[in-house]
Amino acid sequence: MKKRLFTPGPTPVPENVMLRMAEPIVHHRNPEFREILERVHRNLAYLFQTTSPVVLLSASGTGGMEASITGCFRRGDKVITVNGGKFGERWGKLVRTFTGNCVEETVEWGRAVQPERIVELLKEHPDVRGVCLTHSETSTGTATDIRAISGLVHEHSDALVLVDGITAVGAHEFRFDDWGVDICITGSQKGLMMPPGLALVAISERARDIVRQNDAPCFYLSLAKALDSHEANDTPFTPAITLVIGLDESLEMIRREGVENAWLRHERLAAACRRGAEALGMELFSDAPSFAVTTVRLPEGVDWNAFNTSLKYNNGITVAAGQESYKGKIFRISHLGYYDELDMLTVIGGVERALKEIGHPFETGAGVAAVQQAFLEA
Numbered sequence: 001m002k003k004r005l006f007t008p009g010p011t012p013v014p015e016n017v018m019l020r021m022a023e024p025i026v027h028h029r030n031p032e033f034r035e036i037l038e039r040v041h042r043n044l045a046y047l048f049q050t051t052s053p054v055v056l057l058s059a060s061g062t063g064g065m066e067a068s069i070t071g072c073f074r075r076g077d078k079v080i081t082v083n084g085g086k087f088g089e090r091w092g093k094l095v096r097t098f099t100g101n102c103v104e105e106t107v108e109w110g111r112a113v114q115p116e117r118i119v120e121l122l123k124e125h126p127d128v129r130g131v132c133l134t135h136s137e138t139s140t141g142t143a144t145d146i147r148a149i150s151g152l153v154h155e156h157s158d159a160l161v162l163v164d165g166i167t168a169v170g171a172h173e174f175r176f177d178d179w180g181v182d183i184c185i186t187g188s189q190k191g192l193m194m195p196p197g198l199a200l201v202a203i204s205e206r207a208r209d210i211v212r213q214n215d216a217p218c219f220y221l222s223l224a225k226a227l228d229s230h231e232a233n234d235t236p237f238t239p240a241i242t243l244v245i246g247l248d249e250s251l252e253m254i255r256r257e258g259v260e261n262a263w264l265r266h267e268r269l270a271a272a273c274r275r276g277a278e279a280l281g282m283e284l285f286s287d288a289p290s291f292a293v294t295t296v297r298l299p300e301g302v303d304w305n306a307f308n309t310s311l312k313y314n315n316g317i318t319v320a321a322g323q324e325s326y327k328g329k330i331f332r333i334s335h336l337g338y339y340d341e342l343d344m345l346t347v348i349g350g351v352e353r354a355l356k357e358i359g360h361p362f363e364t365g366a367g368v369a370a371v372q373q374a375f376l377e378a
């Protein structure tokens with residue numbers, strides 16, 4: 001059976017990227033590798049829409065989040081985080097671990113924080129040093145208006161704006177420089193169509209000044225070290241060489257497609273996926289849906305385990321389950337990274353087959369027809 005991954009990390013890796021990574025290893029101080037690293041740095045700046053450095057860390061995405069907190073703040077610094085799901089919650093855990101002074105705004109799962117609420121919090125806490133946001137909250141499939149919030153934060157405070165862009169970069173419009181974002185993180189196994197293992201962190205000039213003056217303890221995941229090396233077109237330690245070479249290939253794919261076209265493709269796939277799911281009687285979970293992942297409620301009477309077993313073992317399709325109290329109530333279909341229109345027909349077709357198999361009634365082909373229609377209209 002052909003296996004098909006529809007999870008928001010890891011995501012499918014294109015064959016040309018895998019083939020590049022199968023080539024013999026090169027030494028990371030060789031000119032050959034330096035040339036690759038230079039191109040990777042350049043293409044990352046394009047992806048994040050910035051002239052600031054985007055540094056590479058050998059870690060999963062969370063390593064990039066941790067490096068950002070230890071790099072930008074000291075113990076005692078007050079930082080606002082927004083918890084609207086698992087990953088917003090993670091910002092709060094990191095801040096509590098490293099600064100011990102977190103103002104956590106809790107948002108109902110499936111909703112995005114309102115920009116005005118952040119302004120209220122900044123007025124209540126004028127001593128805030130940073131605001132941590134999640135562009136695309138992967139656990140709920142919800143997108144936050146980073147452009148609006150970033151503008152308001154700078155208008156009302158001196159706080160840094162830190163964005164977990166782990167499932168947004170490459171999928172959602174994102175302009176690091178124009179929007180005044182100070183830190184943005186992504187991970188290789190999400191929109192970059194790569195295996196896990198690399199975290200990418202964009203760092204604004206203001207954040208660079210803070211990072212360079214910060215004496216808070218950190219060693220391996222040091223943004224200051226990563227910045228120094230970036231300037232010399234180098235890395236502080238042995239990088240995950242093979243992954244960097246793969247990233248060179250996947251970034252070239254994004255550059256050839258055009259990052260704006262990639263955003264539009266994700267928007268189109270997300271819209272079609274939502275139409276398909278709704279046509280099968282599934283309610284959408286988020287009121288500000290992400291373009292990376294579509295979260296839907298399981299229809300009344302559908303047992304998650306039976307549905308998922310059929311999907312995975314009889315149809316070869318892996319989707320993502322609901323997390324925490326939403327386990328068994330919602331599930332998530334990813335269209336982040338290496339996906340096209342026919343992939344949306346496949347996944348909705350698979351969902352139809354699994355629903356039929358477990359005896360859930362609906363008109364055969366309704367979901368697939370809705371996906372087709374969405375693409376015809378687009």
Ligand SMILES: *Cc1c(COP(=O)(O)O)cnc(C)c1O
Binds near residue numbers: 008009087138
């Ligand atoms: C996947 C993900 C992370 C965590 O990344 P890891 O690579 O698992 O460390 C953080 N934030 C968001 C929004 C994610 O989707």
